[in-house]
Amino acid sequence: MYLYQREKTFFAKCTPELKNVVKNEIESCGCKILKDSFRGIYFTCDVEKIFILNYTSRFITRIYAPLLKFDAKNKKDIYKNVLKIKWENFIKINDTFSVRGSIVNSEIKNSHYAALCVKDGIADYFRNKYGKRPDVDKKNPDLSLNVFIEKNVATLNIDTSLDSLHKRGYKKHTSKAPIQENLAAFILNLHSYNGTEKMLDPFCGSGTFLGEALMMACNIPSGFLRKKWGFFKLPEFSQKKWEKLKSQIDGEIREIEYGKIEGSDISKEAIEKATSNLSQLPEGKKIKLSVKDFRDIKSFKGLICTNPPYGIRLSNFEKAAKTIKDFGDFLKNKCKGSTVYIYLGDRKLIKSIGLKPSFKLPLKNGGLDGRVVKIEIY
Ligand SMILES: C[S@@+](CC[C@H](N)C(=O)[O-])C[C@H]1O[C@@H](n2cnc3c(N)ncnc32)[C@H](O)[C@@H]1O
Missing domain, CATH: 3.30.2130.30 (VC0802-like)
Incomplete structure (x- = not known):
């Protein structure tokens, strides 16, 4: 034994x-x-x-x-x-x-x-x-x-996992600075997100927050798109029993209303990638996606989870700080009644938001010593 x-x-x-x-x-x-x-x-x-x-x-x-x-x-x-x-x-x-x-x-x-x-x-x-x-x-x-x-x-x-479990299988196309799937899920989980509230990611890139939000809202198992695991090689594994277990778990998947989860990005290429990625998931076509500068979003009330450009990888710091400042103004003026979680790859950007966070949480992503910032917009 x-x-x-x-x-x-x-x-x-x-x-x-x-x-x-x-x-x-x-x-x-x-x-x-x-x-x-x-x-x-x-x-x-x-x-x-x-x-x-x-x-x-x-x-x-x-x-x-x-x-x-x-x-x-x-x-x-x-x-x-x-x-x-x-x-x-x-x-x-x-x-x-x-x-x-x-x-x-x-x-x-x-x-x-x-x-x-x-x-x-x-x-x-x-x-x-x-x-x-x-x-x-x-x-x-x-x-x-x-x-x-x-x-x-x-x-x-x-x-028994064979490959890292954060690789759900829907991110065939990634954008320049994606957040890891398990970290996006962690941030959504800080809000106990379950799909009752509307959710928006206005800097959605390849769609990680959207994919994780959909999986949580619809009870989609994280491994739904994966084909194999290391436990297939354990002597206790039986294909027949596994298929039965899997179909029991898959039976809990539920539907979602179109547009309950919404994403936008200024880059057409990012939205094409997000569309292709998310359409692989059950209910994935019900996520509303659009090419848009966040400054052009008219208004939103609900949950916002997002990671704007960091300044380290995507553009220079000043440019990122200006984007974050404008994003803070957008939240203040157009998102009353919303709860916002922002993942910032550089904590020096926090003060550019111009809004008081209810908490700041250290969280590393791809070598970046980032912070999750929660803000309530009254
Ligand atoms: C750090 S990436 C987001 C990555 C995404 N969470 C993912 O997992 O793929 C930031 C995104 O913000 C987008 N962006 C930059 N400026 C923007 C703006 N003014 N309005 C909307 N999106 C913008 C970029 O195109 C980029 O896709």
Whole structure:
């Protein structure tokens, strides 16, 4: 028996700022939290819940199922422990695999080296037994493994998500400075958005806030457009049972009125991308999209979630500050009664809004030390 089977323990990797919402998701799924770590949350549950969490989580990055824990001070330690696993339980010779590593305070310093030791072990396991071995495919593997070494103790994990869960699958076309899907969902969740209120993103770019708002409003599982996960390779996985579970969850998807969710952007290209991206989602064609400078929006009352140009990537700071100032005036004059969440990639831009925030929350996106600012417009 492997560690996750014996102890029913799993690890949800997440962005540090999202830990509390991740804990809520884990508990709402009927799992029990065991402990926090810097990189995520340890929890316990039956393996079927891992399928559900992977399919529905809006905030988790990846879920690991631990196979084995062992002392790992050098290559030999890793290699001999990798050979203890019956790899046919997880991967066929014609499948592909990849290994990633991470290391904290250990004698082995290089995570690529640790991953390479695991890869060599698996390759030799198959070569010795069958004369052939599965190939490595770093981009689109069938099985993804993670070796985590902390204070010379290694945990070898199956990545049950296979690819980061923030990749919902609808963003085939991205704009210049997109917000990550799980972060957009996090911001919408600060408002407990459920589709009752009208929602607008006036700087919608490729449509991330709109896609996440639609998924929340219509109960669309985050993984609806994804084709495969790492849990397909667990021995507990049955295609028939999975299809039944998936169709039960999909049965909860509900409709939305046209125009309840609305997006606009000054760039025609951005709106073309958003149209193409969002139309892949159920109900996605009911999002109203238009090419528009926000200054030309007549009025709006409801929820506004948006991330205007940052100044770092898209244009220079002064230009971004002027856009933010005009946006603040637009909110004051045309959006009375609205609640606004603005994600700013540069906190120096906050004062350009000219409105008093009810809170400012640090949130990193793509290496930017940004802030979420909430403003109530009375
Ligand atoms: C940081 S990006 C938004 C990215 C978007 N959240 C996404 O995930 O793709 C800012 C967007 O603001 C748009 N923009 C810039 N000035 C604008 C204006 N005056 N009115 C409306 N949109 C504008 C840009 O075209 C760009 O798509």
